[in-house]
Amino acid sequence: MDFTWTDEDAAYRARIRAFLDRELPDNWDEIARHGPGSPEQTEFSLNFCPKLAEEGLLIPHWPEEWGGAARPPWEHFILGEEMWRAGEPRGAQYMNVNWIGPVLMKYGSDAQKAQYIPPMAEGRAIWCQGFSEPNAGSDLASLRTRAVREGEDYVINGQKIWTSYAGLASTCFLLAQTGGAEGGRSGIAIFLVPMDTPGIEVRAIPSLIGHGDIHEVFFTDVRVPASCRLGEEGEGWSIISYALANERVGIPRYEMGTAELDAMVAELKRRDAFSDSIVRSRASAAAAACEAARLQVYRVVDGRARNEPPGNESNLARVAVIAAEQAVADFGMDFLPDAFSGADHMSMLSHHERAIVTGIAAGAAEIQLNLIARRHLNLPKGA
Amino acid sequence: MRFALNEDQATFATVLEQMLATAEFNTVEGWGRYDLGTALDAQLEENGFYEAAREPDLGPVAAALMVYEAARAPVCFECAASALIRPYAGRDLPRPLAVVHGEARGAIRYLPQARGLVSITADAVRYADLPEGAVTPSESLYAYPMGNVDRAALDWEKLDVDPAEFDTLWRIAIAAELTGVLQAGHDAVLEHVRDRKQFGQPLGAFQGVQHRLATGAVEIEGAKLQMLKAAQSRTAQDAALALGFAQGIATRITYDLHQFMGAMGLTLEHPLHRWSYRAKLLRADLGGSAASYLAYADERWGAA
Numbered sequence: 001m002d003f004t005w006t007d008e009d010a011a012y013r014a015r016i017r018a019f020l021d022r023e024l025p026d027n028w029d030e031i032a033r034h035g036p037g038s039p040e041q042t043e044f045s046l047n048f049c050p051k052l053a054e055e056g057l058l059i060p061h062w063p064e065e066w067g068g069a070a071r072p073p074w075e076h077f078i079l080g081e082e083m084w085r086a087g088e089p090r091g092a093q094y095m096n097v098n099w100i101g102p103v104l105m106k107y108g109s110d111a112q113k114a115q116y117i118p119p120m121a122e123g124r125a126i127w128c129q130g131f132s133e134p135n136a137g138s139d140l141a142s143l144r145t146r147a148v149r150e151g152e153d154y155v156i157n158g159q160k161i162w163t164s165y166a167g168l169a170s171t172c173f174l175l176a177q178t179g180g181a182e183g184g185r186s187g188i189a190i191f192l193v194p195m196d197t198p199g200i201e202v203r204a205i206p207s208l209i210g211h212g213d214i215h216e217v218f219f220t221d222v223r224v225p226a227s228c229r230l231g232e233e234g235e236g237w238s239i240i241s242y243a244l245a246n247e248r249v250g251i252p253r254y255e256m257g258t259a260e261l262d263a264m265v266a267e268l269k270r271r272d273a274f275s276d277s278i279v280r281s282r283a284s285a286a287a288a289a290c291e292a293a294r295l296q297v298y299r300v301v302d303g304r305a306r307n308e309p310p311g312n313e314s315n316l317a318r319v320a321v322i323a324a325e326q327a328v329a330d331f332g333m334d335f336l337p338d339a340f341s342g343a344d345h346m347s348m349l350s351h352h353e354r355a356i357v358t359g360i361a362a363g364a365a366e367i368q369l370n371l372i373a374r375r376h377l378n379l380p381k382g383a
Numbered sequence: 384m385r386f387a388l389n390e391d392q393a394t395f396a397t398v399l400e401q402m403l404a405t406a407e408f409n410t411v412e413g414w415g416r417y418d419l420g421t422a423l424d425a426q427l428e429e430n431g432f433y434e435a436a437r438e439p440d441l442g443p444v445a446a447a448l449m450v451y452e453a454a455r456a457p458v459c460f461e462c463a464a465s466a467l468i469r470p471y472a473g474r475d476l477p478r479p480l481a482v483v484h485g486e487a488r489g490a491i492r493y494l495p496q497a498r499g500l501v502s503i504t505a506d507a508v509r510y511a512d513l514p515e516g517a518v519t520p521s522e523s524l525y526a527y528p529m530g531n532v533d534r535a536a537l538d539w540e541k542l543d544v545d546p547a548e549f550d551t552l553w554r555i556a557i558a559a560e561l562t563g564v565l566q567a568g569h570d571a572v573l574e575h576v577r578d579r580k581q582f583g584q585p586l587g588a589f590q591g592v593q594h595r596l597a598t599g600a601v602e603i604e605g606a607k608l609q610m611l612k613a614a615q616s617r618t619a620q621d622a623a624l625a626l627g628f629a630q631g632i633a634t635r636i637t638y639d640l641h642q643f644m645g646a647m648g649l650t651l652e653h654p655l656h657r658w659s660y661r662a663k664l665l666r667a668d669l670g671g672s673a674a675s676y677l678a679y680a681d682e683r684w685g686a687a
C-alpha cells in the first residue's frame with residue numbers, strides 16, 4: 001500500500017496548477033461564483049478548453065488516435081481534481097472528456113466519431129445529457145420519451161427535465177424508448193440529437209442554484225435521421241451502464257470542498273474567530289469527512305488503474321462524498337452565517353447548493369445506499 | 384497511490400487471516416464480558432507477527448492491519464501496543480504491554496495481564512516493569528480486562544524516543560483497533576439481519592435497516608483507509624484525523640448495531656458486546672473525537 005504520490009504525479013499536478021495560475025483570467029472568481037453548472041461557466045469553457053487542448057491537458061487519457069496521449073487513469077484523475085479545485089473551468093465539457101467522448105469511441109459509427117469527437121478534442125463542444133423526465137427520475141428506466149421509426153428517420157416526442165447545460169448545448173445525448181408499449185430498459189435507445197433541430201424547445205427552470213443551470217427540454221415531432229442513433233435499438237441501457245461505470249466516481253467534489261474549507265478557515269482566522277475549540281474541532285471533522293471521501297474515491301481510481309472490473313466501491317465513494325460536501329457546508333453555515341446572507345463569500349453559497357445537489361444529481365443517495373445494501377453487504381431484497 | 388498490499392504484506396495478511404479464522408479461537412467458552420485470546424496471542428508472538436512494524440517489507444501498515452484484524456476476533460488480547468509501540472521503543476520491552484496516555488486517570492486496559500506499562504506524555508515516554516502484586520484488577524463495563532496501579536510507586540525509566548512520535552503511533556493503534564471492533568460488530572449484525580425474519584421477511588430486507596447499515600459500512604471503510612494512510616505516513620496530522628474520524632463514527636454505529644440485534648444483542652451469549660463494549664472505551668480514549676480533531680486542527684491550520 002502506498003498513499004503517496006510519485007514524483008511524476010506531483011510534477012504533473014504542479015504543471016496543471018501553473019497552467020491554471022497563468023491562464024485563468026483575473027475575473028475568474030467572478031465567473032466561478034455562479035457555480036460549475038452555470039451558463040457563465042459553460043460559456044467560459046468555450047474559450048478556456050481550447051487552451052487546455054493546446055497544452056495537452058484536455059484529453060490526455062484518450063487514445064492517440066483521437067488526439068489524446070493515452071495517459072494513465074491517475075493522471076486523468078489528478079487533472080479532474082485540479083480542475084475542480086479551481087472551480088471547474090471546463091464547465092460542461094468535463095462530461096465530454098470523462099464519458100461522452102469515450103462512449104462514442106466505443107459505440108459510435110465512423111460518421112458519428114468523425115463528426116463529434118474532433119470538436120470535443122479541441123474543446124469546442126457543449127453537450128447536454130437528456131436522461132431524466134418528469135416521471136422518470138431515480139427510476140430512469142421508466143422514461144417515456146419516444147422515438148418512432150419512419151423510413152430513414154426517427155420522430156421524437158416527449159419531455160426531458162433537469163437538463164444541465166441545455167441552454168448552450170449544441171448536441172443532446174438523449175435516451176428514448178423505441179420498443180413496444182411496455183417500455184423499460186430493453187426498449188431504450190440513444191440518440192445524438194443536434195439541439196437546433198426543429199421541434200426542440202428549451203426552457204430554463206428558475207432555481208435555487210441560479211438561472212440557466214437546469215432546464216426543461218420539449219421534443220415535439222423532432223425528426224432526425226436514423227444515423228443519429230448510437231448503437232442499436234434496445235442497446236441504450238447497456239451503453240449508459242458502460243458509460244457510467246467508466247465514469248464510476250464522477251466528479252472529485254471533495255476537492256472543492258477541501259479548498260473551500262481552507263478558505264473558510266482563512267476567513268475565520270482573519271476575523272480572529274478560529275481560536276474556539278468548538279470551531280476548530282468542527283473544521284477538522286469536515287476535513288475528516290473530505291479525507292474519508294477522497295480515499296474512497298482514490299480506491300475506485302486505483303481499481304480502474306489496475307484494470308479491475310468496476311465493483312461496489314464506487315457506490316460507497318459516492319455516499320462518502322455526499323457526507324463530505326455536507327460537512328463542509330454545515331461548517332460554513334454554522335460559523336460564517338453572514339456569508340449566506342449577502343456578504344462576500346458567494347463561493348460558499350455555491351457550496352451550500354452543492355451540498356444538496358450532490359445527494360440528488362447523478363443518482364440519489366438512497367439509490368447508492370440500496371446498491372450498497374444489496375450488492376456490497378449482500379442483504380436480501382424486500383418482499 | 385496504490386491500494387493493493389505488497390507481496391509480503393499480502394502473505395502476512397493471508398496467514399494472519401487463517402490464524403484468526405481457526406475455529407478454536409472463535410468459540411468462546413464462558414459467557415463473560417470478555418474472553419482472553421491467550422492461545423492466539425501466543426501463536427502470533429511465536430510467529431513473529433509483533434515484529435512486523437520494523438520489517439522493511441511489512442512496516443507499520445502491516446502492523447496496523449494486524450491490530451485491525453486482531454480486534455475482529457471475539458476474544459481479546461493485547462495487540463495494539465505490542466504491534467505499534469513496542470517495536471519503536473529503542474530497547475526490548477516485555478509484552479503484553481499496557482499504555483497510559485497523558486494524565487489519564489482510572490483503570491487501564493490489559494493492565495492485569497501486562498508485564499510492563501508505557502506512559503506517553505507531552506514531554507517524555509517512560510517505561511516501568513509491573514512487579515507482581517502491583518496491579519489491582521478492576522470491575523468494569525468494558526469488554527477488556529482492566530486494572531489499576533499506583534503509578535507513583537513504579538520504577539520509571541525514560542525511553543530515548545520522541546514523545547510526539549509515540550503519541551502519533553498510539554493514535555494510529557487505537558484507530559486501528561477501534562475500526563476493527565466496529566467492522567467485526569457490523570459483520571456480526573449483518574449475519575443476524577440476513578437470517579432473522581419478522582413480518583415474513585429477513586430484517587435485512589427492510590430499507591430502514593439497510594440504509595443505516597450501508598451508511599455504517601461507508602463510514603467504517605472511510606475510517607479504515609484513513610487509519611492505513613496514517614500508518615504509512617506516521618504524521619501527527621494523519622493520525623489525529625484518522626482517530627478523530629473513527630471515534631466520531633463509533634457512537635452511532637454501536638447504537639445501531641445493538642438496535643438491529645434486538646434483545647439478543649443484550650445477552651452475554653451473543654458476541655456483539657465483545658466488540659461494542661470495546662468500541663465504547665476506545666471512542667473515549669485520548670479525550671475522544673473532539674480532542675483528536677483539535678490536535679488535527681493544530682497540525683493543519685496552526686494556531687488561531
Ligand SMILES: Cc1cc2nc3c(=O)[nH]c(=O)nc-3n(C[C@H](O)[C@H](O)[C@H](O)COP(=O)(O)OP(=O)(O)OC[C@H]3O[C@@H](n4cnc5c(N)ncnc54)[C@H](O)[C@@H]3O)c2cc1C
Pocket residue numbers: 037128129130131132133136137138139161162163164165209214357359360361362363364365366367370
Ligand atoms: C443540479 C442538477 C442537475 C441535473 N442535471 C441533469 C442532467 O443534465 N440530465 C439529466 O438527465 N438529469 C439531470 N438531473 C436529474 C437527476 O438525475 C435526478 O434529479 C435524479 O436522478 C433524481 O431524480 P428525481 O429528482 O426525479 O428524484 P426522485 O426520483 O423523485 O427521488 C426523490 C427522492 O426520493 C428518494 N428515493 C427515490 N427512489 C428511492 C428508492 N428506490 N429508495 C429510497 N429512496 C428513494 C431519494 O431520497 C430521492 O432523492 C439533475 C439534477 C440536479 C439536481
